[in-house]
Amino acid sequence: DQQVKQNSPSLSVQEGRISILNCDYTNSMFDYFLWYKKYPAEGPTFLISISSIKDKNEDGRFTVFLNKSAKHLSLHIVPSQPGDSAVYFCAASAWKQLTFGSGTQLTVLP
Amino acid sequence: DTGVSQDPRHKITKRGQNVTFRCDPISEHNRLYWYRQTLGQGPEFLTYFQNEAQLEKSRLLSDRFSAERPKGSFSTLEIQRTEQGDSAMYLCASSLNAGAISGNTIYFGEGSWLTVV
Numbered sequence: 001d002q003q004v005k006q007n008s009p010s011l012s013v014q015e016g017r018i019s020i021l022n023c024d025y026t027n028s029m030f031d032y033f034l035w036y037k038k039y040p041a042e043g044p045t046f047l048i049s050i051s052s053i054k055d056k057n058e059d060g061r062f063t064v065f066l067n068k069s070a071k072h073l074s075l076h077i078v079p080s081q082p083g084d085s086a087v088y089f090c091a092a093s094a095w096k097q098l099t100f101g102s103g104t105q106l107t108v109l110p
Numbered sequence: 111d112t113g114v115s116q117d118p119r120h121k122i123t124k125r126g127q128n129v130t131f132r133c134d135p136i137s138e139h140n141r142l143y144w145y146r147q148t149l150g151q152g153p154e155f156l157t158y159f160q161n162e163a164q165l166e167k168s169r170l171l172s173d174r175f176s177a178e179r180p181k182g183s184f185s186t187l188e189i190q191r192t193e194q195g196d197s198a199m200y201l202c203a204s205s206l207n208a209g210a211i212s213g214n215t216i217y218f219g220e221g222s223w224l225t226v227v
Contacts, residue, residue, distance in 0.1 A: 004152075036218075043114070043201055043218035044153065089152050096166065097143065098216065100152030 003027045004092050006101035014109050019077040021104050023090030026071065030092035030099075035064060035075045038087045038103070047088075048075070080108045112136060114219035116202050122225045123192055130188045131222045135204030142185050143216070144177055145201040146170065153201055159185060192226045199223050 005024045013019045021035075031052045036044035050057040050064045050073070057064050063076045077084055085108050090101040115134045123129050135142050140161050145153035156175070157167045161182040171177075174192075179185040189196055199221040207215050 006152075009150075034216075041220070041223075043203075043220045045218070046216070091152070097155045097158060098153075099155070102150065102152050 002102075003030075004090055004099050004101040006090055006104050008104050009102070010105040010107070012107045012109060013080045015082055016079045019075075019080045019084065019106055019108070021075040021077075021088050021090075021106065023073050023075075023101055024071060025073075025092050027092070027094060027099075028071075029094045031095075032093040033064070033066060033073050034091045034093070034098065035062075036089045036091060036100075038089060044089055077106075080106075082108045082110050084108050114202055114204050114217050116200075116219040116222045118222060119220065120223045120225075122227060125194060125226055126191055128188060128190045129192055129224060130186050131200050131202075131224075133185045133187070133202030133204075133219060135184070135202070136206075136217060137183075139204035139206050139217075140182070141205045141207065142179055143203040143205075144185070144187050145203065145218075147199045147201060147221070148197075156187075156200075189224070192224075194226045197224055197226045 003026050034049040035047040037047045038044045048059050048062045050066050066073045087103045087105050089103045091098040117132045143158040144156040147153045155168050157177050159179040162179050174190045177187045201221045203216050203218045205215045
């Protein structure tokens, strides 16, 4: 039972354009959502998070949007840069641990 | 470097052998997690410690797996009688919070790659 789903395994975007990564979840008990970025052969690195009581959180080029009624969140990267190319994981927490999606490989083309 | 460190970074072992991974969390962190990641999947929760107490174990953690955190600092994850299906990256993470996850408080190590041949 996959409680956190990232349905797009890959995404290619031109440098300077917007990247939109999507995530859906099924567990209504999730109270915090996070995005992690992962380069090959490295551990995940925290990027941005959002509490379930908010619908938007912004940090520089990164914005996360949460739609609780649709159980959907998205990560917007504007403008996209080649260094953003990595696997992005959506994660959700219910008190004590994180449940991750399967990741989306973002490739930003120069 | 004061981040989460894991050792070894890579391990190749024959099926049936035992392997042990070590994790040194960020020094003041009281919570330590183990996750496993296979190709094309996100990290999957295995277990976590609050200080030296192991408080939760996933059903993914079979009897062949054992984790310890004897003094509430470093942790070890041992896999006995390894199988090819154990091949994965084993990730350790730590955090300071004692309660609910509240944001960017979970820090991951670089992982230990296990290949069982």
